[in-house]
Amino acid sequence: MDIVQHWLHGFAVATTPENLLFVVIGSVLGTLVGLLPGLGPIEGTAILIPLTYRMEPIPALIMLAAIYYGAMYGGTISSVLVNVPGEGVSVVTCFDGYQMARQGRAGVALGVAAIGSFVGGTIATVALMLVALPLARVALAIGPPEMFALLLIGFVLVATLGGRRLLPSLLMALVGLLLAMVGMDPVRGAPRLAFGVPELYDGIGFIPVVMGLFGVAEIMLALEHPTPPAPGARVGGLRGMLPSREEWPRVAGAIGRGTLLGFLLGLIPGIGAVIPTFAAYALEKRLSRHPERFGTGVVEGVAAPETANNAYANASMVPLLTLGVPGSPTLAVLMGAFIIHGVTPGAFLFRERPDLVWGLIASLYVGNLVLLVLNLPMVGLWARLLELPRAYLYPAILLFAIIGCYSVRQSLFDVGLMLVFGVLGYLVRKLDWPVAPTVLALILAPLMEKALRNSLEMSGGDASIFVTRPIAALLLGVAAVALVLAAAGLGPIRRLGAPPEP
Amino acid sequence: MKRAWQLTSLGFCALALVALVESLRYPMLDRLGPGPGLFPCLLALATAGVGLALAVQVSLGRVPEAEDPEARLLPSREARRPVLAVLVALAGATLLLGVLGFRLTMFLFLVGLPWALGARNPWAIVLFALAGSVGLHWVLSTGLELPLPAGRLGL
Numbered sequence: 122m123d124i125v126q127h128w129l130h131g132f133a134v135a136t137t138p139e140n141l142l143f144v145v146i147g148s149v150l151g152t153l154v155g156l157l158p159g160l161g162p163i164e165g166t167a168i169l170i171p172l173t174y175r176m177e178p179i180p181a182l183i184m185l186a187a188i189y190y191g192a193m194y195g196g197t198i199s200s201v202l203v204n205v206p207g208e209g210v211s212v213v214t215c216f217d218g219y220q221m222a223r224q225g226r227a228g229v230a231l232g233v234a235a236i237g238s239f240v241g242g243t244i245a246t247v248a249l250m251l252v253a254l255p256l257a258r259v260a261l262a263i264g265p266p267e268m269f270a271l272l273l274i275g276f277v278l279v280a281t282l283g284g285r286r287l288l289p290s291l292l293m294a295l296v297g298l299l300l301a302m303v304g305m306d307p308v309r310g311a312p313r314l315a316f317g318v319p320e321l322y323d324g325i326g327f328i329p330v331v332m333g334l335f336g337v338a339e340i341m342l343a344l345e346h347p348t349p350p351a352p353g354a355r356v357g358g359l360r361g362m363l364p365s366r367e368e369w370p371r372v373a374g375a376i377g378r379g380t381l382l383g384f385l386l387g388l389i390p391g392i393g394a395v396i397p398t399f400a401a402y403a404l405e406k407r408l409s410r411h412p413e414r415f416g417t418g419v420v421e422g423v424a425a426p427e428t429a430n431n432a433y434a435n436a437s438m439v440p441l442l443t444l445g446v447p448g449s450p451t452l453a454v455l456m457g458a459f460i461i462h463g464v465t466p467g468a469f470l471f472r473e474r475p476d477l478v479w480g481l482i483a484s485l486y487v488g489n490l491v492l493l494v495l496n497l498p499m500v501g502l503w504a505r506l507l508e509l510p511r512a513y514l515y516p517a518i519l520l521f522a523i524i525g526c527y528s529v530r531q532s533l534f535d536v537g538l539m540l541v542f543g544v545l546g547y548l549v550r551k552l553d554w555p556v557a558p559t560v561l562a563l564i565l566a567p568l569m570e571k572a573l574r575n576s577l578e579m580s581g582g583d584a585s586i587f588v589t590r591p592i593a594a595l596l597l598g599v600a601a602v603a604l605v606l607a608a609a610g611l612g613p614i615r616r617l618g619a620p621p622e623p
Numbered sequence: 624m625k626r627a628w629q630l631t632s633l634g635f636c637a638l639a640l641v642a643l644v645e646s647l648r649y650p651m652l653d654r655l656g657p658g659p660g661l662f663p664c665l666l667a668l669a670t671a672g673v674g675l676a677l678a679v680q681v682s683l684g685r686v687p688e689a690e691d692p693e694a695r696l697l698p699s700r701e702a703r704r705p706v707l708a709v710l711v712a713l714a715g716a717t718l719l720l721g722v723l724g725f726r727l728t729m730f731l732f733l734v735g736l737p738w739a740l741g742a743r744n745p746w747a748i749v750l751f752a753l754a755g756s757v758g759l760h761w762v763l764s765t766g767l768e769l770p771l772p773a774g775r776l777g778l
Contacts, residue, residue, distance in 0.1 A: 175768045288677040292635055295670040299642055302666060306649075306659035313649050313659050314642055341709055344740075345702035512742035513751055516733055519709070520755050523716060523729075524763065524771070531770050536717045544710070551696050552627055570662045578656040 127479045128250055134179065134480030135487050143180045144484055147187025148491045154188070155195020156503050160518060162192035162210070162394075162451040163560070164336040167328050168521045170458050171528040178462040179477050183484040185458050189451060190242065190434050190485070193394075194492055197234045197427055198503050201227055210394045210430050213402045217415065217422030230423045231500050232362030233372055235493055237428035241380040242489040245435035248384055250482055253471070256443040260468035265579060266586050268444075269572035270596035272565055275390040275446055277600045279561045281607035289554040297562025298569075300325050307571050320534040327457050327563050329535045331450070332522045333542025334556040340515050341547045362497060368420045375405050375421035379428030386429075387436025390446040393557065394433055401429035435485050441466050442478055445568065450557045453564035461529070627696040628681045636674030643667035708739035724774025729756035 134140065154165030169188050173181035196211035201218035214234065221230040263271070280294035281287060303314045304324025315321035364372050379401040386397040405425040406415045415422050437448035445467035447453040459466050470478050496503075526535045546556050580586035588594045646667055649660030698706045712732055719728040733752035742748055763769040 171763075171769055172767060288673060288680065292632065292670065292673045292677060295639075295666060295673055296635060299639065299663070299666045299670050302642070302646075302663040309653075309659050311649070311659055314645055314663055316645065337709070337713065341698075341706050344705040344709065345698050510742065512737045512740040513747075515709070515740060516712075516736040516751075517755065519713065519736070520729060520733065520759070523713075523720075524759075524769070527720070527772060528769050531772075533717060533721050533772065536713075536720065540710070540713045540717060543713070547706075548627075548696060549631065552624065552631060554631075573662065574657045582652070582656050 124250070124254055127254065127475065128483070130475065131250075131479030131481075131483030132486075134476050135183065135483035140180050140183050140480065140484065141487065143176075143184040144187045144488050144491055145495070147184035148191040148488055148495060151188035151191020151193075152195040152198070152492070152496060152499075152503065153191075153506070155192030156198040156507060157195075157509075157514065157518065160192075160336065160339075161196055162189055163331055163454055164339070164518075164522070165189075165192040165195075166451055166454045166458070167331045168336070168518075168525045170328070170454075170461065171525050173458070173462070174528065178464050179480055181462055182459060182464065182477065182481055185455060186438075186481060186484060187488045187491075189455055190238075190431065190488055191492060192451075193430055193434050194235070194238055194496060195503070197238075198231060198500065199507060201230045201234070201423070202504055203507055210398055212395070213398045213426040214423055216402070217418050217420070220416065220418030221420070221423065224418050226418065227504075228361040228500070229364055229368075229420065232497065233364055233420055233424045234427040235362075235496050235500075237372075237376045237379060237424045238431040239489050239493040240376050241383055241428035241430070241432035242435050242492075243486060244380050245384045245387065245432040246482065246485045246489065249435055249439055249485070252388075253439055253443055253478075253482065256439060257468040257471040260443045263444075263468075263592070264590070265572045265575035266590050266593040267596060269569060269576055270587065270593045270600065271390065271444065272446060272569045272572060274596055274600045274603065275448070276562060276565055276569065277603045277607075278389070279393065279558045279565075281603060286554075287607055289552070290558055293549065293554055293556060294558035294562045297559035298566045300330070300559070301563045301566030302570075307567050308574050320532060323530065325538065325563070326526075326529055326535055327454065327560065328529050329526045329538035330542050330563055331454055331560055332526055333539040333544075334546035334559060336518065336522045337539060337543025338546030338550055338556070340518060341543065342550060343511075344515070362500070364420050371419075371421045372424045374408075375401075375424040376428045378404060378408075379425040380432045383429035383432025383434075384436040387433040387448065388439055390440040390444065390448050394430065394437070394449045394451065397429040397433040398426035401425040431489070435489075438482070438485070442470060442482075443468055447561065447564055450560040453561050456564060624696070625681055629678050632674045632678040632681065636671045636678065639667045639670035639674060643671065705740050708736060712736040712739070720772045720774065722774050722776070724776055725771040726756045726760050727776070728772075728774070729759070732756075 135144070150169060151165060154160045154168065155162060160168070166185060166189050170185065173184060193210065197214055197218070200211040200214040201222050204215050204219040218230040218234070221227060276294065280291045301324070303321050304312065305322065306313050312322045382401050382404065383397045386400065402422060402425055405421050406412045409415065409421070437452055440446045440448050441452050441456060445456070445465065447456045456466055464470065464474065464477065522539060523536055526539045527533065529535065549556060576586055577584065587597055642663060646660045646663035650658035651661045651664065652658050712735055716728055716732045719731070730752045733755045734748055737748050737751060760771060764771055
C-alpha cells in the first residue's frame with residue numbers, strides 16, 4: 122500500500138460520522154478545558170481520559186487528540202482576554218494578545234490565532250503524513266541501545282529546557298524517574314520500592330501525578346492570586362476578527378515562519394511545547410523593522426507563537442507515533458491514554474494498526490478545520506465562560522480530577538496520591554521549580570530502563586555496546602553535548618529555554 | 624526563599640536515600656544481566672547527589688534571583704483559608720468516598736467547598752451540588768458505564 126492509499130484510508134476512517142462527531146466533541150471540550158483558569162492541555166487531556174474508557178480505541182484516541190489541540194487553542198483565549206495563560210505554551214501570546222484586547226482588538230487577536238493555528242496545524246499534518254512512514258521504517262531498524270540513547274536525549278532536553286535553572290530542573294526530572302521505579306520491575310516482574318504497600322505494586326500512575334502537580338497545585342496557586350475581570354472581553358462579530366489590510370502581509374510572514382519553526386522543533390523528542398512559541402516570538406522580533414513595538418499589541422506577536430504552537434502540536438506526533446517517545450508532558454498523558462486503550466505507540470503501530478494510526482493522523486487535519494469553523498463564531502461564548510464564578514469553577518475542576526484519578530484503577534489510593542502531589546506541586550512551583558520534567562520522566566523511565574536492560578542483556582552486561590554501535594554512540598554524544606552546554610550555561614540550549622522579553 | 628530551597632533540596636535528597644537503602648535489597652545483577660535493583664539504585668544516587676549539590680549551591684550564597692522577591696512558600700494570610708479549604712475538602716472526599724459513596728460524598732464536597740470559597744447563594748449551591756453528584760453519577764455510570772465508588776452504604 123503506498124502512501125496515498127494510506128492517506129485515503131486515514132481520511133476514510135477519520136470522516137466516518139461517528140469519528141467526525143468525536144472530533145467535534147473533543148475540539149469543543151478541549152477548547153473549554155483549555156480556556157478555564159487552572160486547566161491546560163495536560164490537565165484537560167488527563168481529566169477527560171475517563172470519558173473514553175468504554176469507547177473503541179480509534180474514536181477514543183481521535184477524541185483525545187482533538188481535546189489536546191482544542192485545549193491548546195483554549196489557552197489562547199484566556200491569554201488574550203484575561204492575561205492568564207492556561208500553561209506555558211500560551212505565555213508568549215499574553216505579551217501582545219492581552220495588549221490588543223486592552224485596545225479593543227481582542228477579536229483580531231483571537232481571529233489571527235485561530236487562522237495561524239489552522240494553517241500551522243494543517244501544514245504540519247501534511248508534513249507529518251509525508252515523514253511518518255519513512256521514519257517508522259527507520260525506527261524499526263533501531264535496537265535497544267539506540268532507543269536508550271534517543272530516550273536519553275529526550276530526558277536531557279526535558280531536564281535542561283524545562284526551566285531557567287539547571288539543577289532544579291534536573292532534580293525534578295530525576296524525581297520523576299525515581300517515582301517510575303515504584304512498582305513491578307518491567308523485566309523480571311517483581312515488586313520493588315513499594316515499601317510493603319500493596320497499592321504501590323502497580324506503580325505510581327501518571328494521572329494522579331499530573332492531576333496533583335498541575336491541576337490541584339494550579340488551583341491552590343490561583344486562589345492566592347485571583348484574576349481580575351477581563352477588560353477587553355468584548356470580541357465583536359466575525360468581521361471584527363480579521364486583521365487590517367496593512368497587517369495581512371506581516372501576519373502571513375509570521376504564520377509561514379511559525380509553521381516551519383514549530384514543525385522542525387516538534388520533530389525533536391523532549392523539546393517541549395513552550396520552546397517553539399518562545400523561539401517563534403523571538404524570531405519575529407528579531408526580523409521586525411520595529412522590534413520596540415513588540416509587547417504593545419502587534420499582531421505578528423500573536424500570529425507567530427500561536428502558529429508555532431499548533432505546528433509543534435501536530436509535528437510532535439511524529440516521535441510519539443514512530444518511536445513511542447512523547448515530546449511533551451501533554452503527549453506523555455496522551456501516550457498513557459494509548460496504553461490504557463491497549464495501543465503501544467511506536468513503529469510497529471504502522472504495521473499492526475494502520476487504520477488507527479492513519480485515521481488519527483487524518484483526524485488532526487479534520488480537527489484543525491473543525492477548530493477554525495467552530496471557534497471563530499464561538500469566541501464570544503468562550504469569553505462569557507471566563508466570567509464563571511471561581512467558587513463554583515474550582516470545585517467542579519476538582520470533582521473531575523477526583524473522578525479521573527479514581528476511575529483509571531478504581532483506586533481511592535490514587536485520589537490520595539493526587540492530593541499528596543498537589544501539595545508537592547504547590548510547594549515546588551512556589552520555588553519556581555519546573556514540574557513538567559517530573560511527568561515526562563515518569564513516562565520515559567520504564568522505556569529507558571527496558572532499553573538499557575535489554576541492551577545490557579544483548580551484550581552480556583558489557584556497557585561498551587553503547588559506544589561500539591555508531592548510531593547509539595552518536596546519539597549519546599549529542600546527549601552529552603546538550604548536557605555540558607546546559608551545565609555551562611551557554612550555547613543555544615540555554616538560550617532556547619530562556620523566555621523572550623516582551 | 625533560600626531556606627525553602629535548602630529544605631526542599633535536602634527533602635528530595637532524604638527521599639532518594641530512603642529509595643537507595645530500599646533498592647539495595649534487590650539484586651543488582653543476575654544471570655540475565657542487570658537486576659531489578661540496579662536502575663533504582665543508580666537513580667537514587669543521582670537524585671541524592673543533585674539534591675545535595677543544589678543545597679550546597681544555595682548555602683554557598685549562589686541563590687538564584689527570585690522571580691518575585693516578595694514570594695513566600697506558604698500562602699499569604701488572605702489566601703490561607705481557601706487553600707486550606709481545598710486541601711481539607713480533597714482529604715475529606717478521599718476518606719469519605721469509600722464509606723459514603725460517590726453521590727453523598729460529592730454532594731457534601733460540592734456544598735462545602737463553594738461555600739468555603741465564597742459562594743453564598745444557598746439555592747445555587749444546592750443545585751450545583753445535586754448536578755455534580757446525583758446528575759453526574761447518572762451520566763457517568765449509566766451513560767458511560769464508568770465505575771464510581773459506591774461506598775459501604777451503597778450510595
